Amino acid sequence: MIYDYLIVGGGIVGLSTAMALGQHYPRARIAICEKEARWAAHQTGNNSGVIHAGVYYKPGSLKAQFAHAGQRSMVAFCQQHDIPYEVCGKLIVATAKNELERLENLYQRAQANGLNAQKVGPEEIKDREPHVRAIAGIYIPSTGIVNYSQVSTAFAEVIQRQGGDLFLKTMVRGIKERGNLISVKTNQGTLQTRYLINCAGLQSDRIAAMAGARTNMKIVPFRGEYYELVPEKRHLVKGLIYPVPNPNFPFLGVHFTRMIDGTVHAGPNAVLALKREGYRKQDINLGDMADVLTYPAFWKLASRYIGEGSKEMLRSASKALFVQSMRRMIPEIRAKDVIPTHAGVRAQALMRDGTLMDDFVIIPHGRAIHVCNAPSPAATAAIEIGNAIVTRVPSPS
Numbered sequence: 454m455i456y457d458y459l460i461v462g463g464g465i466v467g468l469s470t471a472m473a474l475g476q477h478y479p480r481a482r483i484a485i486c487e488k489e490a491r492w493a494a495h496q497t498g499n500n501s502g503v504i505h506a507g508v509y510y511k512p513g514s515l516k517a518q519f520a521h522a523g524q525r526s527m528v529a530f531c532q533q534h535d536i537p538y539e540v541c542g543k544l545i546v547a548t549a550k551n552e553l554e555r556l557e558n559l560y561q562r563a564q565a566n567g568l569n570a571q572k573v574g575p576e577e578i579k580d581r582e583p584h585v586r587a588i589a590g591i592y593i594p595s596t597g598i599v600n601y602s603q604v605s606t607a608f609a610e611v612i613q614r615q616g617g618d619l620f621l622k623t624m625v626r627g628i629k630e631r632g633n634l635i636s637v638k639t640n641q642g643t644l645q646t647r648y649l650i651n652c653a654g655l656q657s658d659r660i661a662a663m664a665g666a667r668t669n670m671k672i673v674p675f676r677g678e679y680y681e682l683v684p685e686k687r688h689l690v691k692g693l694i695y696p697v698p699n700p701n702f703p704f705l706g707v708h709f710t711r712m713i714d715g716t717v718h719a720g721p722n723a724v725l726a727l728k729r730e731g732y733r734k735q736d737i738n739l740g741d742m743a744d745v746l747t748y749p750a751f752w753k754l755a756s757r758y759i760g761e762g763s764k765e766m767l768r769s770a771s772k773a774l775f776v777q778s779m780r781r782m783i784p785e786i787r788a789k790d791v792i793p794t795h796a797g798v799r800a801q802a803l804m805r806d807g808t809l810m811d812d813f814v815i816i817p818h819g820r821a822i823h824v825c826n827a828p829s830p831a832a833t834a835a836i837e838i839g840n841a842i843v844t845r846v847p848s849p850s
Contacts, residue, residue: 457849459646463487465497467652468608469839475615481849483617488624493605499797501710504597505830512565515813519834526836543596543693546587552697584689601832628663649821655729655800666818670802677721681794690717707778722768732796753807802826
Protein backbone atom coordinates (compact mmCIF):
# COMPACT_ATOMS: atom_id res chain seq x y z
CA MET A 454 0.00 0.00 0.00
CA ILE A 455 1.07 3.58 -0.68
CA TYR A 456 0.05 5.91 2.14
CA ASP A 457 -0.91 9.53 1.70
CA TYR A 458 0.69 10.35 5.06
CA LEU A 459 3.11 8.41 7.24
CA ILE A 460 3.81 9.77 10.72
CA VAL A 461 7.00 8.68 12.48
CA GLY A 462 6.70 8.72 16.26
CA GLY A 463 3.87 7.45 18.45
CA GLY A 464 3.98 10.03 21.21
CA ILE A 465 1.08 12.36 21.83
CA VAL A 466 2.09 14.79 19.06
CA GLY A 467 2.40 12.07 16.41
CA LEU A 468 -0.90 10.49 17.45
CA SER A 469 -2.66 13.85 17.51
CA THR A 470 -1.33 14.63 14.03
CA ALA A 471 -2.59 11.32 12.64
CA MET A 472 -5.98 11.92 14.28
CA ALA A 473 -6.21 15.46 12.88
CA LEU A 474 -5.35 14.27 9.36
CA GLY A 475 -8.04 11.60 9.61
CA GLN A 476 -10.59 14.19 10.69
CA HIS A 477 -9.70 16.60 7.87
CA TYR A 478 -9.18 13.97 5.17
CA PRO A 479 -11.41 10.98 5.97
CA ARG A 480 -10.51 9.20 2.71
CA ALA A 481 -6.75 9.62 3.12
CA ARG A 482 -4.59 6.58 3.76
CA ILE A 483 -2.75 7.31 6.99
CA ALA A 484 -0.24 5.30 9.01
CA ILE A 485 1.80 5.94 12.13
CA CYS A 486 4.85 3.95 13.19
CA GLU A 487 6.42 3.77 16.65
CA LYS A 488 9.60 1.90 17.53
CA GLU A 489 8.43 0.94 21.03
CA ALA A 490 5.87 -1.73 21.94
CA ARG A 491 3.40 0.87 23.26
CA TRP A 492 2.26 4.38 22.51
CA ALA A 493 3.54 7.39 24.49
CA ALA A 494 6.55 5.48 25.81
CA HIS A 495 8.92 8.42 26.20
CA GLN A 496 8.29 12.15 26.78
CA THR A 497 4.51 11.78 26.80
CA GLY A 498 4.38 8.91 29.24
CA ASN A 499 6.95 10.27 31.67
CA ASN A 500 5.87 13.86 32.22
CA SER A 501 4.06 15.50 35.12
CA GLY A 502 0.59 15.33 33.57
CA VAL A 503 -0.06 19.07 33.78
CA ILE A 504 -2.53 20.74 31.39
CA HIS A 505 -0.68 24.03 31.05
CA ALA A 506 -2.44 27.35 30.62
CA GLY A 507 0.40 29.12 28.80
CA VAL A 508 1.68 31.56 31.42
CA TYR A 509 5.43 31.25 30.82
CA TYR A 510 5.73 31.60 27.07
CA LYS A 511 6.62 34.62 24.97
CA PRO A 512 3.45 36.34 23.75
CA GLY A 513 2.81 35.50 20.11
CA SER A 514 5.01 32.38 20.19
CA LEU A 515 3.68 29.01 19.07
CA LYS A 516 4.01 27.77 22.65
CA ALA A 517 1.85 30.61 23.96
CA GLN A 518 -0.78 30.26 21.22
CA PHE A 519 -0.97 26.48 21.24
CA ALA A 520 -0.91 26.06 25.03
CA HIS A 521 -3.70 28.59 25.55
CA ALA A 522 -5.90 26.99 22.90
CA GLY A 523 -4.65 23.51 23.78
CA GLN A 524 -5.86 23.75 27.37
CA ARG A 525 -9.41 24.13 26.09
CA SER A 526 -9.18 21.49 23.38
CA MET A 527 -7.54 18.98 25.72
CA VAL A 528 -10.25 19.45 28.34
CA ALA A 529 -12.93 19.11 25.65
CA PHE A 530 -11.37 15.88 24.37
CA CYS A 531 -11.23 14.45 27.89
CA GLN A 532 -14.88 15.32 28.44
CA GLN A 533 -15.88 13.76 25.12
CA HIS A 534 -14.00 10.51 25.79
CA ASP A 535 -14.61 10.17 29.55
CA ILE A 536 -10.94 10.56 30.46
CA PRO A 537 -10.39 11.61 34.10
CA TYR A 538 -9.01 15.14 34.39
CA GLU A 539 -9.23 18.05 36.79
CA VAL A 540 -8.93 21.80 36.27
CA CYS A 541 -7.42 22.46 39.69
CA GLY A 542 -5.56 25.72 39.08
CA LYS A 543 -1.93 26.50 39.81
CA LEU A 544 -0.12 28.72 42.31
CA ILE A 545 3.17 30.36 41.37
CA VAL A 546 4.71 31.73 44.55
CA ALA A 547 7.50 34.08 45.56
CA THR A 548 9.27 33.11 48.78
CA ALA A 549 11.70 36.08 48.93
CA LYS A 550 11.56 39.80 48.12
CA ASN A 551 14.10 39.48 45.30
CA GLU A 552 11.54 37.35 43.42
CA LEU A 553 8.76 39.94 43.45
CA GLU A 554 9.84 41.77 40.32
CA ARG A 555 10.07 38.50 38.41
CA LEU A 556 6.63 37.50 39.71
CA GLU A 557 5.20 40.80 38.45
CA ASN A 558 6.81 40.25 35.04
CA LEU A 559 5.25 36.79 34.94
CA TYR A 560 1.85 38.25 35.80
CA GLN A 561 2.17 40.77 32.96
CA ARG A 562 3.11 37.95 30.56
CA ALA A 563 0.10 35.92 31.68
CA GLN A 564 -2.12 38.93 30.99
CA ALA A 565 -0.54 39.38 27.55
CA ASN A 566 -1.25 35.71 26.81
CA GLY A 567 -4.94 36.20 27.58
CA LEU A 568 -5.02 34.29 30.86
CA ASN A 569 -7.19 35.02 33.84
CA ALA A 570 -4.22 35.33 36.18
CA GLN A 571 -4.95 36.54 39.70
CA LYS A 572 -2.53 38.14 42.13
CA VAL A 573 -2.74 36.58 45.59
CA GLY A 574 -1.25 37.56 48.93
CA PRO A 575 -0.05 35.42 51.85
CA GLU A 576 -3.55 34.92 53.29
CA GLU A 577 -5.10 33.68 50.05
CA ILE A 578 -2.07 31.49 49.43
CA LYS A 579 -2.69 29.96 52.87
CA ASP A 580 -6.36 29.44 52.01
CA ARG A 581 -5.46 27.56 48.84
CA GLU A 582 -2.34 25.78 50.07
CA PRO A 583 -2.19 25.88 53.89
CA HIS A 584 1.33 24.45 54.13
CA VAL A 585 3.00 26.83 51.67
CA ARG A 586 5.12 29.70 52.97
CA ALA A 587 5.25 32.61 50.51
CA ILE A 588 4.99 36.38 50.46
CA ALA A 589 3.09 36.75 47.17
CA GLY A 590 1.83 34.70 44.29
CA ILE A 591 -0.15 34.34 41.09
CA TYR A 592 -3.09 31.96 40.76
CA ILE A 593 -3.82 30.53 37.30
CA PRO A 594 -7.29 28.93 37.51
CA SER A 595 -7.28 27.22 34.08
CA THR A 596 -4.31 24.90 34.73
CA GLY A 597 -5.24 21.24 35.09
CA ILE A 598 -4.00 17.66 35.40
CA VAL A 599 -4.53 14.50 33.34
CA ASN A 600 -2.81 11.23 32.48
CA TYR A 601 -1.37 11.84 29.00
CA SER A 602 -0.74 8.14 28.40
CA GLN A 603 -4.49 7.65 28.76
CA VAL A 604 -5.12 10.52 26.35
CA SER A 605 -2.68 8.99 23.86
CA THR A 606 -4.43 5.63 24.02
CA ALA A 607 -7.71 7.38 23.25
CA PHE A 608 -6.06 9.16 20.28
CA ALA A 609 -4.90 5.77 18.95
CA GLU A 610 -8.42 4.36 19.28
CA VAL A 611 -9.81 7.30 17.30
CA ILE A 612 -7.19 6.75 14.56
CA GLN A 613 -8.16 3.09 14.32
CA ARG A 614 -11.84 3.98 13.97
CA GLN A 615 -10.89 6.43 11.24
CA GLY A 616 -9.22 3.57 9.35
CA GLY A 617 -5.59 4.52 10.01
CA ASP A 618 -2.88 1.88 10.28
CA LEU A 619 -0.97 1.68 13.55
CA PHE A 620 2.46 0.06 13.63
CA LEU A 621 4.19 -0.60 16.95
CA LYS A 622 7.69 -2.13 17.28
CA THR A 623 8.51 -0.46 13.95
CA MET A 624 11.84 1.38 13.92
CA VAL A 625 12.82 3.61 11.00
CA ARG A 626 16.23 2.71 9.57
CA GLY A 627 16.35 4.70 6.37
CA ILE A 628 14.42 7.23 4.30
CA LYS A 629 14.65 7.80 0.54
CA GLU A 630 12.66 10.27 -1.53
CA ARG A 631 12.14 9.24 -5.14
CA GLY A 632 9.89 11.33 -7.34
CA ASN A 633 6.48 11.60 -5.70
CA LEU A 634 7.11 8.86 -3.15
CA ILE A 635 9.13 8.41 0.02
CA SER A 636 10.33 4.93 0.93
CA VAL A 637 10.77 4.38 4.66
CA LYS A 638 12.84 1.34 5.53
CA THR A 639 11.98 -0.18 8.91
CA ASN A 640 12.83 -3.32 10.86
CA GLN A 641 9.44 -4.65 9.77
CA GLY A 642 9.83 -3.92 6.05
CA THR A 643 9.49 -0.88 3.81
CA LEU A 644 6.58 1.57 3.95
CA GLN A 645 5.81 3.93 1.08
CA THR A 646 4.16 7.29 1.46
CA ARG A 647 3.45 10.42 -0.53
CA TYR A 648 4.23 12.58 2.48
CA LEU A 649 6.24 12.03 5.66
CA ILE A 650 5.62 13.71 9.02
CA ASN A 651 8.38 13.44 11.61
CA CYS A 652 7.13 13.57 15.20
CA ALA A 653 9.92 11.45 16.65
CA GLY A 654 10.66 13.55 19.74
CA LEU A 655 14.00 12.48 21.19
CA GLN A 656 15.00 11.06 17.78
CA SER A 657 13.50 13.83 15.63
CA ASP A 658 16.80 15.37 14.52
CA ARG A 659 18.06 11.96 13.41
CA ILE A 660 14.91 11.22 11.42
CA ALA A 661 15.22 14.66 9.83
CA ALA A 662 18.83 13.92 8.89
CA MET A 663 17.79 10.58 7.34
CA ALA A 664 15.32 12.52 5.19
CA GLY A 665 18.02 14.96 4.08
CA ALA A 666 16.73 17.97 6.02
CA ARG A 667 19.17 20.52 7.42
CA THR A 668 17.90 21.71 10.77
CA ASN A 669 20.97 23.49 12.23
CA MET A 670 20.09 21.98 15.60
CA LYS A 671 20.65 18.85 17.63
CA ILE A 672 18.47 17.23 20.25
CA VAL A 673 20.12 17.30 23.68
CA PRO A 674 18.40 15.09 26.28
CA PHE A 675 17.84 16.51 29.76
CA ARG A 676 16.68 14.11 32.45
CA GLY A 677 14.22 15.44 35.00
CA GLU A 678 14.16 13.47 38.26
CA TYR A 679 11.21 13.43 40.65
CA TYR A 680 10.47 12.52 44.23
CA GLU A 681 7.06 11.43 45.50
CA LEU A 682 5.51 12.37 48.82
CA VAL A 683 4.78 9.32 50.97
CA PRO A 684 1.00 8.73 51.34
CA GLU A 685 0.73 10.16 54.86
CA LYS A 686 2.26 13.46 53.67
CA ARG A 687 0.17 14.00 50.53
CA HIS A 688 -2.07 16.36 52.49
CA LEU A 689 0.74 18.94 52.35
CA VAL A 690 -0.15 19.67 48.70
CA LYS A 691 -3.67 20.29 47.44
CA GLY A 692 -2.93 21.13 43.80
CA LEU A 693 -0.06 22.55 41.76
CA ILE A 694 2.59 24.74 43.39
CA TYR A 695 5.41 26.31 41.37
CA PRO A 696 8.28 28.64 42.27
CA VAL A 697 9.02 31.83 40.35
CA PRO A 698 11.28 30.62 37.51
CA ASN A 699 14.92 31.61 37.52
CA PRO A 700 15.48 33.81 34.44
CA ASN A 701 19.12 32.66 34.35
CA PHE A 702 18.13 29.04 33.70
CA PRO A 703 15.80 27.71 30.96
CA PHE A 704 13.83 25.33 33.21
CA LEU A 705 11.00 25.95 35.69
CA GLY A 706 12.61 24.63 38.87
CA VAL A 707 11.38 22.09 41.42
CA HIS A 708 7.61 22.24 41.84
CA PHE A 709 4.80 20.18 43.37
CA THR A 710 2.21 18.37 41.27
CA ARG A 711 -0.80 16.48 42.53
CA MET A 712 -1.26 13.82 39.86
CA ILE A 713 -4.64 12.67 38.60
CA ASP A 714 -4.21 9.41 40.58
CA GLY A 715 -3.84 11.35 43.84
CA THR A 716 -0.09 10.91 44.27
CA VAL A 717 2.04 14.03 44.76
CA HIS A 718 5.32 14.47 42.90
CA ALA A 719 8.06 17.03 43.49
CA GLY A 720 10.55 17.97 40.79
CA PRO A 721 12.05 17.92 38.34
CA ASN A 722 15.63 18.97 38.37
CA ALA A 723 17.35 19.13 34.97
CA VAL A 724 20.58 17.25 34.25
CA LEU A 725 22.19 16.08 31.03
CA ALA A 726 21.12 12.52 30.23
CA LEU A 727 23.94 10.31 28.95
CA LYS A 728 21.48 8.41 26.78
CA ARG A 729 18.67 9.88 24.70
CA GLU A 730 16.17 7.65 26.44
CA GLY A 731 18.10 7.44 29.70
CA TYR A 732 15.64 7.53 32.58
CA ARG A 733 18.08 6.18 35.17
CA LYS A 734 21.35 7.76 36.30
CA GLN A 735 23.24 4.65 35.23
CA ASP A 736 21.79 4.69 31.69
CA ILE A 737 24.67 5.40 29.31
CA ASN A 738 24.91 5.14 25.53
CA LEU A 739 28.36 5.94 24.15
CA GLY A 740 26.99 7.04 20.79
CA ASP A 741 24.48 9.41 22.38
CA MET A 742 27.18 10.77 24.69
CA ALA A 743 29.55 11.40 21.80
CA ASP A 744 26.74 13.07 19.85
CA VAL A 745 26.42 15.69 22.60
CA LEU A 746 30.01 16.02 23.79
CA THR A 747 31.42 16.50 20.26
CA TYR A 748 28.82 19.18 19.46
CA PRO A 749 30.55 22.56 19.95
CA ALA A 750 27.26 24.24 20.76
CA PHE A 751 26.89 22.08 23.87
CA TRP A 752 30.07 23.53 25.39
CA LYS A 753 28.83 27.05 24.68
CA LEU A 754 25.64 26.17 26.51
CA ALA A 755 27.50 24.53 29.39
CA SER A 756 29.74 27.56 29.92
CA ARG A 757 26.73 29.88 29.89
CA TYR A 758 24.85 27.92 32.57
CA ILE A 759 27.74 26.44 34.54
CA GLY A 760 26.54 27.91 37.85
CA GLU A 761 22.91 26.78 37.71
CA GLY A 762 23.86 23.56 35.94
CA SER A 763 26.21 22.64 38.76
CA LYS A 764 23.42 23.15 41.29
CA GLU A 765 21.16 20.85 39.27
CA MET A 766 23.82 18.11 39.23
CA LEU A 767 24.34 18.46 42.98
CA ARG A 768 20.59 18.15 43.54
CA SER A 769 20.64 15.00 41.43
CA ALA A 770 23.40 13.52 43.60
CA SER A 771 22.04 14.65 46.97
CA LYS A 772 18.56 13.96 48.28
CA ALA A 773 19.19 16.48 51.05
CA LEU A 774 19.75 19.29 48.53
CA PHE A 775 16.69 18.24 46.52
CA VAL A 776 14.58 18.32 49.69
CA GLN A 777 16.06 21.71 50.57
CA SER A 778 14.68 23.10 47.31
CA MET A 779 11.24 21.71 48.21
CA ARG A 780 11.42 23.28 51.69
CA ARG A 781 11.69 26.76 50.19
CA MET A 782 7.94 26.54 49.54
CA ILE A 783 6.82 23.91 52.08
CA PRO A 784 9.08 24.10 55.15
CA GLU A 785 7.41 21.11 56.85
CA ILE A 786 8.85 18.61 54.38
CA ARG A 787 11.63 16.35 55.63
CA ALA A 788 13.81 13.85 53.78
CA LYS A 789 11.84 10.94 55.24
CA ASP A 790 8.66 12.37 53.67
CA VAL A 791 9.73 11.75 50.06
CA ILE A 792 10.89 8.76 48.03
CA PRO A 793 12.39 8.64 44.52
CA THR A 794 9.92 8.05 41.71
CA HIS A 795 9.93 8.18 37.90
CA ALA A 796 12.14 10.40 35.76
CA GLY A 797 11.43 11.96 32.39
CA VAL A 798 13.72 12.98 29.56
CA ARG A 799 13.11 16.25 27.75
CA ALA A 800 14.08 16.46 24.07
CA GLN A 801 15.53 19.97 23.85
CA ALA A 802 16.77 21.37 20.55
CA LEU A 803 20.13 23.13 20.79
CA MET A 804 21.10 25.46 17.95
CA ARG A 805 24.60 25.56 16.48
CA ASP A 806 25.22 28.93 18.16
CA GLY A 807 24.66 27.41 21.61
CA THR A 808 21.14 28.73 22.22
CA LEU A 809 18.29 26.51 23.34
CA MET A 810 15.23 26.75 21.11
CA ASP A 811 12.55 28.42 23.20
CA ASP A 812 9.62 27.63 20.89
CA PHE A 813 8.16 24.73 18.96
CA VAL A 814 10.02 24.20 15.68
CA ILE A 815 8.25 22.78 12.61
CA ILE A 816 10.43 22.53 9.50
CA PRO A 817 9.12 21.64 6.01
CA HIS A 818 11.58 19.95 3.64
CA GLY A 819 10.73 18.37 0.33
CA ARG A 820 7.86 15.91 0.75
CA ALA A 821 8.20 15.93 4.52
CA ILE A 822 7.67 18.09 7.56
CA HIS A 823 9.71 17.75 10.73
CA VAL A 824 8.61 18.64 14.27
CA CYS A 825 12.10 19.21 15.64
CA ASN A 826 11.43 20.85 18.99
CA ALA A 827 8.33 19.94 20.96
CA PRO A 828 9.11 19.81 24.70
CA SER A 829 6.64 21.02 27.34
CA PRO A 830 3.91 22.23 26.83
CA ALA A 831 3.64 19.96 23.77
CA ALA A 832 1.38 17.45 25.54
CA THR A 833 -1.08 20.22 26.46
CA ALA A 834 -0.80 21.67 22.95
CA ALA A 835 -0.87 18.33 21.08
CA ILE A 836 -4.30 18.75 19.50
CA GLU A 837 -3.41 22.28 18.35
CA ILE A 838 -0.03 21.14 16.98
CA GLY A 839 -1.77 18.37 15.04
CA ASN A 840 -4.27 20.82 13.58
CA ALA A 841 -1.47 23.23 12.66
CA ILE A 842 0.45 20.51 10.84
CA VAL A 843 -2.65 19.71 8.77
CA THR A 844 -2.64 23.28 7.48
CA ARG A 845 1.05 22.99 6.49
CA VAL A 846 0.98 19.75 4.50
CA PRO A 847 -0.43 19.24 0.99
CA SER A 848 -3.87 17.68 0.66
CA PRO A 849 -3.93 14.05 -0.49
CA SER A 850 -3.89 13.55 -4.25
